Amino acid sequence: HWGYGKEDGPSVWHNNYPVAQGNRQSPIDIIPQQASHDPSLGPIVLNYDQCTSTNISNNGHSVVVEFDDSDDRSVIQGGPLDNPYRLKQFHFHWGGKGCHGSEHTVAGNSYASELHLVHWNAVKYRTFGEAAAAPDGLAVLGIFLETGDDHRWLHTITDALYMVKFKGSVTDFKRFNPKCLLPSSLQYWTYLGSLTTPPLHESVTWIVLKEPIIVSDKQMGKFRLLLFSGEEEDQRKRMENNFRPPQPLQGRKVRSSN
Numbered sequence: 001h002w003g004y005g006k007e008d009g010p011s012v013w014h015n016n017y018p019v020a021q022g023n024r025q026s027p028i029d030i031i032p033q034q035a036s037h038d039p040s041l042g043p044i045v046l047n048y049d050q051c052t053s054t055n056i057s058n059n060g061h062s063v064v065v066e067f068d069d070s071d072d073r074s075v076i077q078g079g080p081l082d083n084p085y086r087l088k089q090f091h092f093h094w095g096g097k098g099c100h101g102s103e104h105t106v107a108g109n110s111y112a113s114e115l116h117l118v119h120w121n122a123v124k125y126r127t128f129g130e131a132a133a134a135p136d137g138l139a140v141l142g143i144f145l146e147t148g149d150d151h152r153w154l155h156t157i158t159d160a161l162y163m164v165k166f167k168g169s170v171t172d173f174k175r176f177n178p179k180c181l182l183p184s185s186l187q188y189w190t191y192l193g194s195l196t197t198p199p200l201h202e203s204v205t206w207i208v209l210k211e212p213i214i215v216s217d218k219q220m221g222k223f224r225l226l227l228f229s230g231e232e233e234d235q236r237k238r239m240e241n242n243f244r245p246p247q248p249l250q251g252r253k254v255r256s257s258n
């Protein structure tokens with residue numbers, strides 16, 4: 001199976017997932033000066049108010065908050081998107097103590113962590129899996145986390161992490177509205193890419209916010225109490241550095257909202 005270690009990490013994923021060497025892989029290094037400003041790019045609109053989070057779990061790669069995506073209560077639309085895309089889950093990628101762990105980088109600089117809100121095109125496709133295999137199936141909103149002061153609302157998530165320490169653990173996590181994790185500006189970069197973990201499907205319209213949110217070292221430290229390993233495994237492997245490094249741009253254009 002795949003992971004983030006020396007033997008099973010991003011450098012060998014192509015053995016089982018050849019698309020890893022495809023021409024629209026993610027993440028990428030975003031170079032702001034090379035992004036083309038596109039006045040036709042409208043603002044992104046997030047309707048998360050009826051948000052319907054269901055549970056929080058440790059899938060052995062990250063911590064994931066799932067949503068009930070049986071209707072259009074939580075959607076993202078506008079910007080580069082032709083349809084509303086339905087929120088399915090969000091999860092994080094982070095580094096080791098004091099190291100950086102974001103997936104996208106900005107002019108070669110990485111942030112402490114990166115939050116991904118994963119949405120699927122329920123107008124054109126019947127299921128997430130079907131959408132995940134289609135070039136316009138998914139839209140992932142990426143938000144950088146930078147260390148500084150405590151984040152007022154991230155506690156709701158970090159306080160629940162002890163309940164999902166081991167791979168395969170899941171617990172109820174209701175009525176969490178991810179709107180509280182957004183920065184003040186929704187200015188973004190957008191480009192066509194892929195899932196950043198296997199199966200690495202090239203089905204993602206990426207929308208990466210320019211403004212990071214600020215979280216404390218202490219809050220980031222709680223993510224590192226999670227384990228890649230299951231309760232029954234004898235070696236405990238701390239969950240950290242669960243990020244894929246930037247991939248070749250392959251001639252793609254990154255567009256910038258104004």
Ligand SMILES: COc1cc(C[n+]2ccc3cc(OS(N)(=O)=O)ccc3c2)cc(OC)c1OC
Nearest residue numbers: 116118128129130132140194195196197198199
């Ligand atoms: C619910 O069904 C699926 C769940 C998943 C779980 N999954 C796996 C990998 C993912 C990688 C992701 O990559 S990221 N880091 O770019 O956001 C996002 C969501 C993911 C969700 C994958 C599927 O097919 C690809 C599914 O359809 C069969």
Ligand SMILES: [Zn+2]
Nearest residue numbers: 091093116196
């Ligand atoms: Zn991700």
